[in-house]
Amino acid sequence: MGRSGGPPCGAPGTCPSRAAPGPWRLRHSGPIDSNASDLMPTSTPIPAQARFPVSGMSCQACAASVEGLLRSVEGIRDAEVSFGSRSAAVTLEGEGPDESRVRSVLAKAGYGLPEGAFGGRAVAADVAYSEREEARAQRANLAAVGVAAGSGLALLAAHMLAAPAWLGPVVAAPAVFIAGRGILTSGWKAARRRAPDMNTLVGLGALTAWTAGAFGVVAPAVFGAAGGHVHAAVMILAFVLFGRWLEGRARARASDAVRALLDLAPPTARILVRGEETIVPLADVRVGQLVLVRPGERIPVDGAVMDGRTSVDESMLTGESAPAERGPGDRVHAGTMNGLGALAIQATGIGADSALGRITEAVHRAQGSRAPVQRLADRVSAVFVPIVLAIAVASFVAWLVFTGDLQAAIAHGVSALVIACPCALGLATPTAVMVGTGRGASEGILVRGAAALERLAGVDTFAFDKTGTLTAGRPELASVELTADGPAGGDGDEDALLARVAAVERSSEQPLAHGIVQAAKARGLTVPAATDFEADPGSGVRARVLHRSMWVGSPRAAGERGHPPRAIEALIGPIARRGETPVLVEEDGRLVAALGLYDAPRPGSLEALAALRELGLATLVLSGDHESAVRRLARELGIDDARARQLPEEKGEVLRALRSSGRRVAMVGDGINDAPALTAADVGIAMGGGADVALEAADCALLTDDLARLPVLVRLARRTMRTIRQNLAWAFLYNIIGLPFAAGVFEPGLGLSIRPSWAAAAMAASSVCVVLNSLRLRWVRLV
Numbered sequence: 001m002g003r004s005g006g007p008p009c010g011a012p013g014t015c016p017s018r019a020a021p022g023p024w025r026l027r028h029s030g031p032i033d034s035n036a037s038d039l040m041p042t043s044t045p046i047p048a049q050a051r052f053p054v055s056g057m058s059c060q061a062c063a064a065s066v067e068g069l070l071r072s073v074e075g076i077r078d079a080e081v082s083f084g085s086r087s088a089a090v091t092l093e094g095e096g097p098d099e100s101r102v103r104s105v106l107a108k109a110g111y112g113l114p115e116g117a118f119g120g121r122a123v124a125a126d127v128a129y130s131e132r133e134e135a136r137a138q139r140a141n142l143a144a145v146g147v148a149a150g151s152g153l154a155l156l157a158a159h160m161l162a163a164p165a166w167l168g169p170v171v172a173a174p175a176v177f178i179a180g181r182g183i184l185t186s187g188w189k190a191a192r193r194r195a196p197d198m199n200t201l202v203g204l205g206a207l208t209a210w211t212a213g214a215f216g217v218v219a220p221a222v223f224g225a226a227g228g229h230v231h232a233a234v235m236i237l238a239f240v241l242f243g244r245w246l247e248g249r250a251r252a253r254a255s256d257a258v259r260a261l262l263d264l265a266p267p268t269a270r271i272l273v274r275g276e277e278t279i280v281p282l283a284d285v286r287v288g289q290l291v292l293v294r295p296g297e298r299i300p301v302d303g304a305v306m307d308g309r310t311s312v313d314e315s316m317l318t319g320e321s322a323p324a325e326r327g328p329g330d331r332v333h334a335g336t337m338n339g340l341g342a343l344a345i346q347a348t349g350i351g352a353d354s355a356l357g358r359i360t361e362a363v364h365r366a367q368g369s370r371a372p373v374q375r376l377a378d379r380v381s382a383v384f385v386p387i388v389l390a391i392a393v394a395s396f397v398a399w400l401v402f403t404g405d406l407q408a409a410i411a412h413g414v415s416a417l418v419i420a421c422p423c424a425l426g427l428a429t430p431t432a433v434m435v436g437t438g439r440g441a442s443e444g445i446l447v448r449g450a451a452a453l454e455r456l457a458g459v460d461t462f463a464f465d466k467t468g469t470l471t472a473g474r475p476e477l478a479s480v481e482l483t484a485d486g487p488a489g490g491d492g493d494e495d496a497l498l499a500r501v502a503a504v505e506r507s508s509e510q511p512l513a514h515g516i517v518q519a520a521k522a523r524g525l526t527v528p529a530a531t532d533f534e535a536d537p538g539s540g541v542r543a544r545v546l547h548r549s550m551w552v553g554s555p556r557a558a559g560e561r562g563h564p565p566r567a568i569e570a571l572i573g574p575i576a577r578r579g580e581t582p583v584l585v586e587e588d589g590r591l592v593a594a595l596g597l598y599d600a601p602r603p604g605s606l607e608a609l610a611a612l613r614e615l616g617l618a619t620l621v622l623s624g625d626h627e628s629a630v631r632r633l634a635r636e637l638g639i640d641d642a643r644a645r646q647l648p649e650e651k652g653e654v655l656r657a658l659r660s661s662g663r664r665v666a667m668v669g670d671g672i673n674d675a676p677a678l679t680a681a682d683v684g685i686a687m688g689g690g691a692d693v694a695l696e697a698a699d700c701a702l703l704t705d706d707l708a709r710l711p712v713l714v715r716l717a718r719r720t721m722r723t724i725r726q727n728l729a730w731a732f733l734y735n736i737i738g739l740p741f742a743a744g745v746f747e748p749g750l751g752l753s754i755r756p757s758w759a760a761a762a763m764a765a766s767s768v769c770v771v772l773n774s775l776r777l778r779w780v781r782l783v
Helices: 060-071 099-108 123-160 167-179 181-192 198-218 226-254 256-262 355-367 374-403 406-419 422-442 450-457 466-470 494-505 511-522 555-560 565-577 605-614 627-637 648-660 672-680 692-696 709-743 756-778
Strands: 049-053 076-082 087-092 268-273 276-281 290-293 302-307 310-313 324-326 343-349 445-447 461-465 476-482 530-536 540-545 548-553 581-587 590-598 618-622 641-643 665-669 683-686 700-702
Touching: 049 123, 060 076, 060 087, 060 099, 060 181, 060 374, 060 422, 123 167, 123 226, 123 256, 123 355, 167 181, 167 198, 167 226, 181 198, 181 226, 198 226, 198 374, 198 406, 198 756, 226 256, 226 406, 226 422, 226 756, 256 355, 256 422, 355 422, 355 445, 374 406, 374 422, 374 709, 406 709, 406 756, 422 445, 422 450, 422 709, 422 756, 445 709, 450 683, 450 709, 461 466, 461 648, 461 672, 466 511, 466 618, 466 627, 476 494, 476 511, 476 565, 494 511, 494 530, 494 540, 494 548, 494 581, 494 590, 511 581, 511 590, 555 565, 555 581, 565 581, 565 590, 565 627, 605 618, 605 627, 605 709, 618 627, 618 648, 627 641, 648 665, 648 672, 665 672, 672 683, 700 709, 709 756
Parallel strands: 461 618, 461 665, 618 641, 665 683, 683 700
Antiparallel strands: 049 087, 076 087, 268 276, 268 290, 290 343, 302 343, 310 324, 445 700, 476 590, 530 540, 540 548, 548 581, 581 590
């Protein structure tokens, strides 16, 4: 029968998918039966695209600059750079770019990329490169902080000892020209490209303060005392560099979900070679080899258990806390923890080709994605630095013209330069997305990207497929109704008929068909052979059994075959009143029986739907099943609305109609017939036991069949968007309030202003606050 209770007994592929390509794919190799879910999301490489880390970025303006540089290279059609994840995704054209040319263009601007960036690098290689570059930058920042702090202490000592004024600029020089070298160089390069960034602002502010101090040595009456200016220059760089170091540490924690996934796989595996155990690097293991796993070890590869029994802790992949029992024929996955038994596993997936590798790739891609809500921050960041430069110049000129105080004019101009923080704007969205998607992965939930999270946070209606989603997908035969004259040939007893129907359904892979076959086995019936099997999508299945022409299908399909509606209704009436799913049987052109099947609700579905209602969400079930069965399920689970006898394309039309009426809809499904509905919804969510095409159409995937993950997913999306809004509000308010104070707008009337050193401290703190606020998503309660 149809996966969603739709046209019964159809063969696989009953509905041509309109699914758009996506990153989720069901991968199953070998004829192994498994109690474990074979569904593991796989990242399908998008043609003509490349993704790679970029080093050297220090603010959102840098990301915009890298985007422009990449787009200027022949062979790159488009580029999207994430400052939060320090990565770039480029769309290629033709044969793609010359990598050395791209490297040269970026290097001239102070940025770097790894070798083989356009050659389909593995996630592990990208993460290792990013970690090396981040560690190098952190060491450089810490060393620079040490130099600046040393200059600051030397200045303090000089002041206490009443040293000569000329000593101040000399002592401050190492802080400005050694500790601040990277900032000055990057800022100058950005200015030369007419794309000034945060380094330009900070470098100009520090250099202006130091220069004023140097001139103050020879003309203190005009420029003021040298000590105040050079102290400001040193403190600006010290605070900014220390803030970057803190930000780097916090940001590393925001992006550690991918590293945590990579660390699940052991670096070596124990294989059997000519009867002897040998430990080899994981990269040397080949598909088909026998891998041995001892008690308490992590399983290194995906594979089928050939020998041994054990319990496996899969919580790190699926979020499911209960250990899963595994024995011969069952599947196990890389990164899961073996229990007390020893296993011999035939490897089917290794490294990037394992379930763990594909999950890691999916999370890595999601963390580098850009949410639509970030567009406002991007637009502001594009003009932010030039506006700040204009404000600083205006502040300097206004103070000089109206007060004639050059020292105050310099101080306010420098404060305006260094207090502005485009970094907070640039980090507001990506850091929250990185932490949110990482938290989702730890909960057994994969999200395609930031846009899916944003749409899900605004959903007000959840639509569900029935069979295999709200139900366990294992219908059982509940009743058999024979017609008055019964089957032809005098062979009309129930068991004989059931055996013949099972012969037809044995070649079908649909859940209702499986329930009929299992019922025949449970009764110990001998199932005859069937010939000329044919599945007609939307019309059921037919075959020849014991010289009879048999057809099995839904009441709707029976009506389309010409059987009188009154006869159909009379036959299925008792089944419908019990809320069972009717399946009609035709022999040699005559309706001879109706079978009633019942698919019980999935364990935990009642509680999951109640939790969704508590979140203010309306619920709807869309099914191709008979109306009585759908209504019964809706009553049992407390679902708000139920639509029965829906063909796959009709489900999509229902969802489009809901969306056109202003509803925001998420669709949850797992089967082939669900793909059109998944693509028609605002957000498509695929269940862990679903079919390949359903996952291809989905925006999110649950790694298990546990519906309790759904309210967790909704809370995660809402919390992530709330955090993004908080970050953006903080970033905008900080700059809107801080800039006037730094420029001295409130000093004449209220006596309120910010000194350059404190302006730099505030700027550094603003970025750190955004990252720390995003990190709260790691610990927020979602259940």
